[in-house]
Amino acid sequence: xxxxxxxxxxxxxxxxxxxxxxxxxxxxxxxxxxxxxxxxxxxxxxxxxxxxxxxxxxxxxxxxxxxxxxxxxxxxxxxxxxxxxxxxxxxxxxxxxxxxxxxxxxxxxxxxxxxxxxxxxxxxxxxxxxxxxxxxxxxxxxxxxxxxxxxxxxxxxxxxxxxxxxxxxxxxxxxxxxxxxxxxxxxxxxxxxxxxxxxxxxxxxxxxxxxxxxxxxxxxxxxxxxxxxxxxxxxxxxxxxxxxxxxxxxxxxxxxxxxxxxxxxxxxxxxxxxxxxxxxxxxxxxxxxxxxxxxxxxxxxxxxxxxxxxxxxxxxxxxxxxxxxxxxx
Amino acid sequence: xxxxxxxxxxxxxxxxxxxxxxxxxxxxxxxxxxxxxxxxxxxxxxxxxxxxxxxxxxxxxxxxxxxxxxxxxxxxxxxxxxxxxxxxxxxxxxxxxxxxxxxxxxxxxxxxxxxxxxxxxxxxxxxxxxxxxxxxxxxxxxxxxxxxxxxxxxxxxxxxxxxxxxxxxxxxxxxxxxxxxxxxxxxxxxxxxxxxxxxxxxxxxxxxxxxxxxxxxxxxxxxxxxxxxxxxxxxxxxxxxxxxxxxxxxxxxxxxxxxxxxxxxxxxxxxxxxxxxxxxxxxxxxxxxxxxxxxxxxxxxxxxxxxxxxxxxxxxxxxxxxxxxxxxxxxxxxxxxxxxxxxxxxxxxxxxxxxxxxxxxxxxxxxxxxxxxxxxxxxxxxxxxxxxxxxxxxxxxxxxxxxxxxxxxxxxxxxxxxxxxxxxxxxxxxxxxxxxxxxxxxxxxxxxxxxxxxxxxxxxxxxxxxxxxxxxxxxxxxxxxxxxxxxxxxxxxxx
Numbered sequence: 101x102x103x104x105x106x107x108x109x110x111x112x113x114x115x116x117x118x119x120x121x122x123x124x125x126x127x128x129x130x131x132x133x134x135x136x137x138x139x140x141x142x143x144x145x146x147x148x149x150x151x152x153x154x155x156x157x158x159x160x161x162x163x164x165x166x167x168x169x170x171x172x173x174x175x176x177x178x179x180x181x182x183x184x185x186x187x188x189x190x191x192x193x194x195x196x197x198x199x200x201x202x203x204x205x206x207x208x209x210x211x212x213x214x215x216x217x218x219x220x221x222x223x224x225x226x227x228x229x230x231x232x233x234x235x236x237x238x239x240x241x242x243x244x245x246x247x248x249x250x251x252x253x254x255x256x257x258x259x260x261x262x263x264x265x266x267x268x269x270x271x272x273x274x275x276x277x278x279x280x281x282x283x284x285x286x287x288x289x290x291x292x293x294x295x296x297x298x299x300x301x302x303x304x305x306x307x308x309x310x311x312x313x314x315x316x317x318x319x320x321x322x323x324x325x326x327x328x329x330x331x332x333x334x335x336x337x338x339x340x341x342x343x344x345x346x347x348x349x350x351x352x353x354x355x356x357x358x359x360x361x362x363x364x365x366x367x368x369x370x371x372x373x374x375x376x377x378x379x380x381x382x383x384x385x386x387x388x389x390x391x392x393x394x395x396x397x398x399x400x401x402x403x404x405x406x407x408x409x410x411x412x413x414x415x416x417x418x419x420x421x422x423x424x425x426x427x428x429x
Numbered sequence: 430x431x432x433x434x435x436x437x438x439x440x441x442x443x444x445x446x447x448x449x450x451x452x453x454x455x456x457x458x459x460x461x462x463x464x465x466x467x468x469x470x471x472x473x474x475x476x477x478x479x480x481x482x483x484x485x486x487x488x489x490x491x492x493x494x495x496x497x498x499x500x501x502x503x504x505x506x507x508x509x510x511x512x513x514x515x516x517x518x519x520x521x522x523x524x525x526x527x528x529x530x531x532x533x534x535x536x537x538x539x540x541x542x543x544x545x546x547x548x549x550x551x552x553x554x555x556x557x558x559x560x561x562x563x564x565x566x567x568x569x570x571x572x573x574x575x576x577x578x579x580x581x582x583x584x585x586x587x588x589x590x591x592x593x594x595x596x597x598x599x600x601x602x603x604x605x606x607x608x609x610x611x612x613x614x615x616x617x618x619x620x621x622x623x624x625x626x627x628x629x630x631x632x633x634x635x636x637x638x639x640x641x642x643x644x645x646x647x648x649x650x651x652x653x654x655x656x657x658x659x660x661x662x663x664x665x666x667x668x669x670x671x672x673x674x675x676x677x678x679x680x681x682x683x684x685x686x687x688x689x690x691x692x693x694x695x696x697x698x699x700x701x702x703x704x705x706x707x708x709x710x711x712x713x714x715x716x717x718x719x720x721x722x723x724x725x726x727x728x729x730x731x732x733x734x735x736x737x738x739x740x741x742x743x744x745x746x747x748x749x750x751x752x753x754x755x756x757x758x759x760x761x762x763x764x765x766x767x768x769x770x771x772x773x774x775x776x777x778x779x780x781x782x783x784x785x786x787x788x789x790x791x792x793x794x795x796x797x798x799x800x801x802x803x804x805x806x807x808x809x810x811x812x813x814x815x816x817x818x819x820x821x822x823x824x825x826x827x828x829x830x831x832x833x834x835x836x837x838x839x840x841x842x843x844x845x846x847x848x849x850x851x852x853x854x855x856x857x858x859x860x861x862x863x864x865x866x867x868x869x870x871x872x873x874x875x876x877x878x879x880x881x882x883x884x885x886x887x888x889x890x891x892x893x894x895x896x897x898x899x900x901x902x903x904x905x906x907x908x909x910x911x912x913x914x915x916x917x918x919x920x921x922x923x924x
Contacts, residue, residue, distance in 0.1 A: 288795045298773045307788035
């Protein structure tokens with residue numbers, strides 16, 4: 101419980117502060133109503149939009165960062181998978197096949213990242229930077245740089261439908277997060293990922309196939325990005341190769357870091373990343389509600405993220421720690 | 430002969446640890462002076478004090494009678510002390526000439542006089558008898574030339590004291606000879622040269638005098654010609670050759686042969702080696718620093734691939750292609766570098782202990798949490814690991830307790846051969862005794878141990894068979910009654 105508390109507490113505190121601010125500043129913020137068999141309201145929107153991109157990307161990114169790497173290519177992989185799914189349904193393929201093709205190609209691109217890093221030995225930041233550029237180019241190539249609109253109700257349902265009153269993306273992504281967390285702790289995968297990120301050399305000498313671990317996490321990150329790209333396209337019934345996922349890799353990294361997983365690798369917290377993603381989305385929406393111009397919004401966003409990261413910093417905590425230690429002990 | 434450099438009573442502390450306890454070192458003009466000592470003797474610290482990398486906590490340094498207080502490498506260079514490190518610390522993407530003149534380029538106003546730079550570089554290299562294109566990038570030349578460039582840099586700044594820190598470790602025999610020729614020439618020109626090397630042959634080939642340090646103190650300075658090798662070795666490891674005599678090692682348990690190493694070698698690193706490892710016995714690997722002990726262990730565990738020979742168990746060749754393969758064959762390896770190759774610092778004691786076992790079972794067959802906790806509890810009690818609990822991060826434990834956790838990691842695997850590389854280094858006396866006792870228990874339980882230690886008494890105390898390495902080759906295999914400090918030292922010192 102102690103470990104859980106120490107990593108989760110600061111993003112949660114920040115989230116609560118933001119929510120309280122909203123409750124005061126914009127009445128009706130917490131207003132949720134039941135209409136046409138589903139929930140509507142600002143809070144539902146936060147969950148929905150948060151799940152669709154930052155949370156999903158952060159799931160994969162958490163594991164990548166836990167191995168001491170980073171994946172800059174997720175935004176571009178989103179564009180590729182969104183484009184592939186859109187083109188597939190336009191070619192008459194059923195929804196499942198279209199989504200499968202998008203996810204398959206996205207996972208493959210993630211695995212290419214993994215091979216470049218684990219087998220060829222490129223720096224993660226370089227390998228995924230290459231994929232970031234190449235992936236965006238590939239999406240443009242596939243679509244002829246044109247927006248691909250489509251009319252497929254089952255694909256659109258993935259982003260705009262509801263299950264048991266909740267938006268489909270929320271159910272899908274929270275479900276994926278729970279399953280991922282469960283698998284990582286039920287198998288030894290979580291341990292191997294943390295060991296690889298904390299001390300790769302020692303892990304290899306203890307018999308862990310650190311190359312395989314890295315390959316797998318980049319593959320998984322590609323998969324998550326692929327799903328996110330499909331949901332983004334489904335949301336507006338069109339795949340825009342130039343804009344889907346643009347700079348969203350940064351949102352994912354922010355969510356992971358704010359959630360308490362260190363960029364140096366090792367211990368990770370999926371729950372922290374989920375909260376981090378919600379924090380980011382709440383912040384975006386809050387600024388929108390307060391009529392902050394979208395072009396200026398990154399500034400207050402950066403301030404809040406910096407504050408959360410500072411609260412995670414061991415040095416700063418050591419200072420707090422001196423005063424609070426008697427209480428904690 | 431005049432005294433060129435005189436370091437008197439040098440003290441250097443790092444926190445509570447005293448690396449140099451009042452060391453005195455004198456270097457004459459026109460001599461090659463070997464600085465010798467085992468790991469932790471204080472050689473590197475002394476060199477770093479002389480060259481201004483570390484500031485001494487006590488003592489004085491005078492160069493040619495003038496007191497200096499070198500607080501930075503630049504000041505030491507200005508006082509005439511130059512150093513060539515083992516890993517050449519020059520800039521590979523600059524030209525040879527730029528490297529030689531770096532920081533002292535002749536200028537005309539704000540501009541570097543490139544013609545003058547090249548002329549001076551050529552002149553310095555000519556004194557070493559070397560002619561290369563000084564405009565070419567340094568990185569395109571072999572290490573030997575890079576080293577000559579570093580020496581040329583020292584010549585250009587009119588260094589009077591040249592310190593060569595293990596200059597021959599990446600040179601082949603012919604290149605080393607060329608370096609020695611240059612060293613002799615510089616000596617005859619009146620330079621004082623401090624030479625650090627782990628190869629006794631090389632020490633005796635070029636040195637005029639030898640100074641030995643041990644545990645941060647001066648043991649003595651001798652004329653090389655008047656110091657027999659055996660005596661030098663005994664000064665280095667701090668054991669009287671005559672004292673003690675042979676206590677014959679540990680009596681053989683009479684176990685069957687577990688592994689046979691047949692001509693195993695890695696070209697340019699170590700070998701060939703041929704010896705047997707018996708079940709229920711500890712086999713020692715002895716030799717001076719740099720003799721190839723760790724390299725042998727790394728080869729056996731599949732970290733560095735062997736280029737020749739094989740290891741046989743039960744009549745079949747063992748696959749040593751990777752650490753995983755070696756683990757599958759029943760080997761386990763506790764590295765000497767606990768921090769870099771052993772612990773996973775932010776993971777808990779329990780996770781660190783379970784790690785190798787889990788890795789060998791694979792990702793899907795997770796060791797159940799209850800079993801992990803039982804295992805951790807068992808080893809924490811059995812090895813007397815002092816930790817707040819099994820969930821404490823291992824990085825917060827003391828060195829000795831970290832070492833015990835790593836031993837537990839490998840004991841949990843129940844290997845047939847446990848390779849222990851310096852298992853007692855850097856841990857306190859009590860923990861040392863505990864680890865030795867543990868080795869005894871494992872032996873009696875039928876495990877084979879390959880025991881590597883720089884402390885020869887430890888080897889003698891624990892082993893029934895000792896493979897002695899000298900200059901990265903197998904010098905002898907001693908067993909039973911032949912094992913003693915004296916026989917090991919004689920084998921190490923033989924030429």
